[in-house]
Amino acid sequence: MPKPKHPKRRLHRKAPKEQRLVxxxxxxxxxxxxxxxxxxxxxxQPDRKIVTDIIDAPSRTRRSKxxxxxxxxxxxxxYEMLVLGMRGLIWSANxxxxxxxxxxxxxxxxxxxxxxxxxxAFLLFKFIPLGATKLLFSLPFFKANQLLFNLVDGIIRxxxxxxxxxxxxxxxxxxxxxxxxxAEHMTVYAYEDNLPLTLKxxxxxxxxxxxxxxxxxxxxLIIAILIFSVVPIDLPFLLLLALRIPLLLPxxxxxxxxxxxxxxxxxxxxxxxxxxxxxWMQNLTTARPDDDQIEVAIRAMKTLLTVEK
Numbered sequence: 001m002p003k004p005k006h007p008k009r010r011l012h013r014k015a016p017k018e019q020r021l022v023x024x025x026x027x028x029x030x031x032x033x034x035x036x037x038x039x040x041x042x043x044x045q046p047d048r049k050i051v052t053d054i055i056d057a058p059s060r061t062r063r064s065k066x067x068x069x070x071x072x073x074x075x076x077x078x079y080e081m082l083v084l085g086m087r088g089l090i091w092s093a094n095x096x097x098x099x100x101x102x103x104x105x106x107x108x109x110x111x112x113x114x115x116x117x118x119x120x121a122f123l124l125f126k127f128i129p130l131g132a133t134k135l136l137f138s139l140p141f142f143k144a145n146q147l148l149f150n151l152v153d154g155i156i157r158x159x160x161x162x163x164x165x166x167x168x169x170x171x172x173x174x175x176x177x178x179x180x181x182x183a184e185h186m187t188v189y190a191y192e193d194n195l196p197l198t199l200k201x202x203x204x205x206x207x208x209x210x211x212x213x214x215x216x217x218x219x220x221l222i223i224a225i226l227i228f229s230v231v232p233i234d235l236p237f238l239l240l241l242a243l244r245i246p247l248l249l250p251x252x253x254x255x256x257x258x259x260x261x262x263x264x265x266x267x268x269x270x271x272x273x274x275x276x277x278x279x280w281m282q283n284l285t286t287a288r289p290d291d292d293q294i295e296v297a298i299r300a301m302k303t304l305l306t307v308e309k
Contacts, residue, residue: 027043037058038304153225211259227250
């Protein structure tokens with residue numbers, strides 16, 4: 001069967017109006033799509049039935065002028081999406097179990113899960129890279145240079161990130177998750193281009209999207225190399241690590257604003273170069289979905305649109 005042709009203009013088309021911008025993520029056997037105030041979520045159950053739900057998701061950045069300021073809103077939105085993403089994953093997991101087997105997850109349990117996830121990410125992407133870089137530059141033939149130190153530290157973080165994605169992509173469940181990730185992007189494309197949400201229209205688009213969280217992570221890794229350079233490197237390991245923690249907030253804030261600008265000014269060569277590594281990386285974190293998975297993503301979008309016209 002011949003592969004569907006993708007519109008060549010896809011990553012360079014005119015940006016949609018702000019009110020048409022939506023985001024989302026893949027969940028277990030499903031997709032969640034976030035609008036301005038709600039989330040539409042759709043999941044295919046083991047009996048092939050598609051179930052949907054609507055989650056209220058008003059952002060603090062829309063209720064407060066202070067929280068909505070540039071550079072401040074980025075970390076807030078990131079935290080909100082982390083919490084909402086965890087809720088979506090828990091809900092989707094329950095849809096794969098019999099009613100008698102479904103567990104009611106308390107808010108405290110979800111909080112603990114998020115904390116453990118953040119600690120694991122901190123260990124993997126902060127503690128280990130910095131420790132390895134410190135060890136490397138303690139060798140006699142390495143000279144302590146501020147920029148070189150942070151560049152090596154950043155490269156190690158990127159390599160760990162790529163290796164982690166490659167490792168988890170070997171499991172069948174994650175492969176299906178990446179297919180739903182692609183279905184979510186393709187459906188968002190069709191919506192932003194104001195096309196009817198049909199299988200035929202959605203199939204036209206590639207699984208990679210410039211505003212994907214993968215692109216955000218790559219921009220964060222690049223910005224971190226520059227921002228961490230303000231901290232002296234000739235400090236004890238734990239002190240250097242501690243001084244870097246408060247800098248994570250401005251790094252996330254800058255990365256978020258750059259991601260928004262890069263999508264708006266995709267014709268600019270500088271912004272094209274900025275999002276290109278994230279697009280490349282999405283070849284690992286997304287996959288072309290089948291029609292059943294696209295159908296679920298379309299249902300999630302239509303569920304959102306029932307409450308957000």
